[in-house]
Amino acid sequence: MAHAEGHHTPAAAHGHAAAGGHKIEGQQHPLGIYFKIWGLLFVLSAASYAVDYFHVQGYLRWGLILVFMLLKAGLIVAVFMHMLWERLAMVYAILLPPILLMTLVWIGAGEADYTFFTRNTFFGPAAAAPPAKHP
């Protein structure tokens, strides 16, 4: 935690320095970082398309797709949406709820088995014959 704070301080101080001299001018950053991230997003998109194009299958496929997806999402939120330079109170207020949603995604994936069994019971081929009645 202490590490994360130390990391954040220079970025925030950068905002303060801008505020010190003149009026606050919002998120002012050199153009270079945007072009770098832009290029990186293109490369990552091309890479995730390549996963499909070259028919990578199995766990490698899911792994690559998810890694590229999370990297792209992270870059967009951090740099393009300026989350990297916001105050922590806002960063946590916005980013914690979606992380909690991930728990729901995880539970949903776990419960999908039961949905599948229920479907099989009622709509599957076995369901064509009426289930045996309990005495």
Added chain:
Amino acid sequence: MTQPALASTGQPAPLAEGVQGIVADWSSDQRAFKNVPWGKAMMWIFLLSDTFIFSSFLISYMTVRMSTQAPWPNPSEVFALVIAGKSIPLILIAIMTFVLISSSGTMVLAVNYGYRKDRKMTFIFLILTAILGATFVGMQAFEWSKLILEEGVRPWGNPMGAAQFGASFFMITGFHGTHVSIGVIFLIIVAIKVLRGDLDTQKAGFMTGRKGNYEMVETMGLYWHFVDLVWVFIFAVFYLW
């Protein structure tokens, strides 16, 4: 006794950083989000609520996809296009992805030039973003009509496999396409404001008494990047999965 010192310099006290900063911000008077224009904070809150809407779509899609009896149609083949006599898998979606990422890049440039008060460049990049967004919607319209008219995909069934494919597809991409379309409209509105100099003269908006300023461009940018962000997730879990 720090207060007299503060009064004498006339400067606000420096804001605390780290965990202490979080506690200080959230327990402070009047507003929790420091150093952020109100409109921007509220845009973030709106985007958070939108995240929940798209998440519910994606979670229900995931559950449905994992639990269908009939095999799920292979997106790689469904969204293939025949170009120059060769069938290229998923090519239309790949192009759409690149178009949207390009628009995100032009948007971020518009925000940057906006803060430099460069009216002309801001306008050019906003309009470029709107054009790329409109291109995306156009390609989506093409994709939908191809799927509906040629492949016979309906929300209640399709000839290729699991009936839930159509419902998930139209719901998720339809909702996303609506977001893009609304974004394009607002991009054009903000671009016109920039061109007229409304943001320099702090002219109030059409439906609000709030004064115009260049932070509006960044708020607009947040919405647009969010649309791109949602597409990143849709592209991964719906098209590539």
